[in-house]
Amino acid sequence: MARVVVTDGMSKDAVNLLEKSGHDVTLKSFSNDELLSGCLSEFDAIIVRSATKLSRQVIESTGNKLKVIGRAGVGVDNIDLDAASESKITVVNAPLASTQSVVELTIAHLLSSIRNISKSDRGLRQGKWEKKAMVGTELSGKSLGLIGFGRIAQGVGLVAQAMGMEVHTYDPYLPPKVAKNHSTRLHKDIDTLFKTCTHISVHCNLSDETHHLVNYERMKLMPGKSRLGIKCGNHIVNCARGGIVDEEDLFQALEDGIISTAALDVFEHEPVDSQNKLLSHPDFHGTPHIGAATLEAQSRVGIDIAKNVMDSLNGKTIKATVNSHLLK
Amino acid sequence: MARVVVTDGMSKDAVNLLEKSGHDVTLKSFSNDELLSGCLSEFDAIIVRSATKLSRQVIESTGNKLKVIGRAGVGVDNIDLDAASESKITVVNAPLASTQSVVELTIAHLLSSIRNISKSDRGLRQGKWEKKAMVGTELSGKSLGLIGFGRIAQGVGLVAQAMGMEVHTYDPYLPPKVAKNHSTRLHKDIDTLFKTCTHISVHCNLSDETHHLVNYERMKLMPGKSRLGIKCGNHIVNCARGGIVDEEDLFQALEDGIISTAALDVFEHEPVDSQNKLLSHPDFHGTPHIGAATLEAQSRVGIDIAKNVMDSLNGKTIKATVNSHLLK
Numbered sequence: 248m249a250r251v252v253v254t255d256g257m258s259k260d261a262v263n264l265l266e267k268s269g270h271d272v273t274l275k276s277f278s279n280d281e282l283l284s285g286c287l288s289e290f291d292a293i294i295v296r297s298a299t300k301l302s303r304q305v306i307e308s309t310g311n312k313l314k315v316i317g318r319a320g321v322g323v324d325n326i327d328l329d330a331a332s333e334s335k336i337t338v339v340n341a342p343l344a345s346t347q348s349v350v351e352l353t354i355a356h357l358l359s360s361i362r363n364i365s366k367s368d369r370g371l372r373q374g375k376w377e378k379k380a381m382v383g384t385e386l387s388g389k390s391l392g393l394i395g396f397g398r399i400a401q402g403v404g405l406v407a408q409a410m411g412m413e414v415h416t417y418d419p420y421l422p423p424k425v426a427k428n429h430s431t432r433l434h435k436d437i438d439t440l441f442k443t444c445t446h447i448s449v450h451c452n453l454s455d456e457t458h459h460l461v462n463y464e465r466m467k468l469m470p471g472k473s474r475l476g477i478k479c480g481n482h483i484v485n486c487a488r489g490g491i492v493d494e495e496d497l498f499q500a501l502e503d504g505i506i507s508t509a510a511l512d513v514f515e516h517e518p519v520d521s522q523n524k525l526l527s528h529p530d531f532h533g534t535p536h537i538g539a540a541t542l543e544a545q546s547r548v549g550i551d552i553a554k555n556v557m558d559s560l561n562g563k564t565i566k567a568t569v570n571s572h573l574l575k
Numbered sequence: 576m577a578r579v580v581v582t583d584g585m586s587k588d589a590v591n592l593l594e595k596s597g598h599d600v601t602l603k604s605f606s607n608d609e610l611l612s613g614c615l616s617e618f619d620a621i622i623v624r625s626a627t628k629l630s631r632q633v634i635e636s637t638g639n640k641l642k643v644i645g646r647a648g649v650g651v652d653n654i655d656l657d658a659a660s661e662s663k664i665t666v667v668n669a670p671l672a673s674t675q676s677v678v679e680l681t682i683a684h685l686l687s688s689i690r691n692i693s694k695s696d697r698g699l700r701q702g703k704w705e706k707k708a709m710v711g712t713e714l715s716g717k718s719l720g721l722i723g724f725g726r727i728a729q730g731v732g733l734v735a736q737a738m739g740m741e742v743h744t745y746d747p748y749l750p751p752k753v754a755k756n757h758s759t760r761l762h763k764d765i766d767t768l769f770k771t772c773t774h775i776s777v778h779c780n781l782s783d784e785t786h787h788l789v790n791y792e793r794m795k796l797m798p799g800k801s802r803l804g805i806k807c808g809n810h811i812v813n814c815a816r817g818g819i820v821d822e823e824d825l826f827q828a829l830e831d832g833i834i835s836t837a838a839l840d841v842f843e844h845e846p847v848d849s850q851n852k853l854l855s856h857p858d859f860h861g862t863p864h865i866g867a868a869t870l871e872a873q874s875r876v877g878i879d880i881a882k883n884v885m886d887s888l889n890g891k892t893i894k895a896t897v898n899s900h901l902l903k
Contacts, residue, residue: 347715351738355690358683362869365687365696367862372854375863376846382868387675409737410679477870518704526699534695535703540710541690542805 249560250289255296257319261549268557283308292556294319295326303330317556319548320539321345322488323569332573337559339567341551343398345539349486350402352538353448356484356510357386357407361446363508365532384479387411392444394460395451395487396421396431403448404431415444418451441468446482453488461485463496466505480507486538489513498524501531512538577888578617583624585647589877596885611636620884622647623654631658645884647876648867649673650816651897660901665887667895669879671726673867677814678730680866681776684812684838685714685735689774691836693860712807715739720772722788723779723815724749724759731776732759743772746779769796774810781816789813791824794833808835814866817841826852829859840866 251265252273265272277286279300287293288310294317295301301316306327316331318340331338359365362383370377391407393400396418404414414431417440426433434440437460441447447469451457461483469481483506485492494515500506511525512534525531539548555567564571579593580601593600605614607628615621616638622645623629629644634655644659646668659666687693690711698705719735721728724746732742742759745768754761762768765788769775775797779785789811797809811834813820822843828834839853840862853859867876883895892899 347713347739351686351713351715352690354738355683355686355692358679359687359692362680362683362862362865364683364860364862365693367865368693368860369697371847371861371863374849378863378865378868381863381865382870382873383865384869385675385679385871387679388871406734406737409734410682411675477874479870519699521702532692532696533699534690534692535699535706535709537690537695537706537709537711540706541712542710542807543713543716545710546805 249291251292251294251556252287252290253294254299255294255319257294257552258546258549260546261553264550264553265557270557279305285310288312291315292317292560294552294556296320297322297325299325301326301331303327306330306334306336309334309336315339315556315559317341317552317559318569319552326569328570328573332570335574337571337574338569339552339555339559339565340569341548341555342567344548344551345541345544346398346402348541348544349399349538350406352512352534353399353403353450353484353486354406356486356512356532356534357391357446357448357482359532360482360484360508360510361386361479366529384477385411386446388475388477389413389446389473389479390415390444392416392440392447393431394418394437394440394447394449394457394491396426396429396433397450399487400448400450401425401429403450404429412446415440438465438468441465442470445470445473445479447484449483449485449487449491451487451491453490457491459490459493459496461492461497463493463500463505466496466500469505481505482507483509485510486512489517489536490515494523494525498528501525501528506530508532510534512536577619579620579622579884580615580618581622582627583622583647585622585880586874586877588874589881592878592881593885598885607633613638616640619643620645620888622880622884624648625650625653627653629654629659631655634658634662634664637662637664643667643884643887645669645880645887646897647880656898656901660898663902665899665902666897667880667883667887667893668897669876669883670895672876672879673869673872674726674730676869676872677727677866678734680840680862681727681731681778681812681814682734684814684840684860684862685719685774685776685810687860688810688812688836688838689714689807694857712805713739714774716803716805717741717774717801717807718743718772720744720768720775721759722746722765722768722775722777722785722819724754724757724761725778727815728776728778729753729757731778732757740774743768766793766796769793770798773798773801773807775812777811777813777815777819779815779819781818785819787818787821787824789820789825791821791828791833794824794828797833809833810835811837813838814840817845817864818843822851822853826856829853829856834858836860838862840864 282305292315393416396416620643721744724744
């Protein structure tokens with residue numbers, strides 16, 4: 248039996264699962280001062296979302312008992328992986344729980360962009376009936392460029408293909424076979440992806456390598472029309488991480504007509520600055536980082552992290568271990 | 576060689592096609608007075624969109640030369656079919672041109688509804704970061720009920736299935752084999768469709784039979800949760816024809832929490848009355864009848880109607896003849 252503390256809340260189903268498996272679960276939030284005072288030293292495992300910050304200082308004040316940190320979600324920005332690894336603490340996350348939710352949000356943003364959904368609704372609410380100004384284009388027959396081709400991008404590709412899109416990707420870490428199995432064309436350099444595709448959707452992690460990967464020069468390469476000559480313009484969607492798209496550049500590209508529509512679920516600074524110029528652009532629409540914000544993802548993430556924490560406590564090596572390369 | 580008059584505009588490609596086939600094309604708009612004065616009497620065929628109204632009086636003043644009326648689109652509300660048939664005039668339309676565009680708009684509205692796209696964007700523009708208030712649900716794992724199962728509904732079903740939905744339909748005119756071929760469950764009465772589905776999308780014609788088919792009593796039958804128990808609420812989309820959904824009832828159902836979100840592309844009165852209460856409801860979003868408003872549909876509709884008018888002038892019996900049952 249292990250003692251597990253859950254500091255940012257978790258679904259009832261997940262708590263039940265831990266308890267039925269014989270573990271002792273404590274649901275409690277701590278201030279940073281409490282965390283620093285060693286309040287975690289009596290637990291074998293801690294499960295957090297994004298609110299609890301497990302800095303080096305916090306991790307070093309946990310003593311020797313803590314064996315596993317579980318992040319009920321994907322990103323581990325709030326956990327100092329180096330410090331955890333030095334203390335021989337395994338960090339696990341729940342990377343699969345939100346896949347379908349992010350896939351559907353991405354398709355929602357792609358379609359909302361090209362059919363002017365938010366813009367049309369704004370017009371109707373202002374008493375306008377702008378039928379001619381809202382002429383859009385179809386996704387069918389267009390080339391979709393996916394930056395990164397992990398689980399989410401693969402799911403987006405599947406739905407896009409069902410709507411008649413041709414799917415392309417740039418992913419330097421992808422075995423070519425995976426792209427082939429998904430009838431997706433893998434490009435060796437990212438500029439070729441931009442030259443080929445009228446619609447670009449971001450599905451990679453944020454790193455030094457990907458920061459401002461989508462910039463003015465690259466957007467300028469986009470063709471603006473389909474292979475059959477339909478002048479559909481160019482479109483950018485980012486439901487991955489803020490900072491991969493250069494927001495200043497995106498605004499300028501919209502102003503210059505290089506980009507026709509843009510949709511962001513994630514921003515370089517969150518919550519987004521209300522003075523961000525994109526927010527008042529007519530051809531932009533956004534959502535407040537809600538990729539994983541569905542009842543289904545929230546329910547799955549609890550179950551997944553409970554299972555992964557238990558597996559890890561039992562000494563199993565699992566795929567969801569985030570710091571396996573640092574623990575060796 | 577026939578003389579063809581195009582009164583509401585048509586794509587250049589389509590005009591070229593008629594001319595290359597040896598026909599004489601006149602592009603000209605007429606006032607209702609001009610139409611009544613017999614200005615159409617020198618033409619063999621007329622091609623209209625929705626602006627030119629071919630009433631009984633107008634049709635009776637065309638003399639004996641006019642053989643074909645082409646409607647560059649689907650709906651023939653602006654043409655008196657009885658009067659045309661009595662004058663032995665064949666009426667053809669272009670029903671296939673907008674299919675994919677309406678399919679994609681329907682998916683756009685379904686996804687925008689359940690992920691609060693327009694509502695989120697409104698919030699961001701007002702400087703709010705409402706991450707928790709915008710929690711939605713996935714389409715995956717839910718039951719979609721399609722009222723009518725023609726070409727558009729079949730296309731919607733295909734994309735919905737790619738996103739993991741279970742597709743149901745009510746269509747009293749559908750051979751059961753067609754539903755089976757599309758892995759879609761055909762219901763014998765509409766109330767069962769409402770009892771089974773958390774998401775309803777309208778894809779039938781407007782007629783006495785379908786007027787206010789979606790009303791408060793039926794919406795009240797909807798289950799509000801998925802078969803796996805996810806409390807996703809109930810959702811209504813109409814990209815077909817205004818008047819099939821009772822808008823007063825829809826507003827009341829939103830107010831009473833029976834319906835969680837609603838999206839309309841079509842309204843009982845168009846342009847929609849700016850005082851329509853739906854337009855200020857937070858869980859409603861709308862578009863100004865833009866189902867066929869894409870570059871692709873507009874391009875295809877010209878070519879399709881040019882071909883159909885020519886076939887009809889050549890005496891061919893074609894599927895796109897709207898009044899074949901009245902001409903016999």
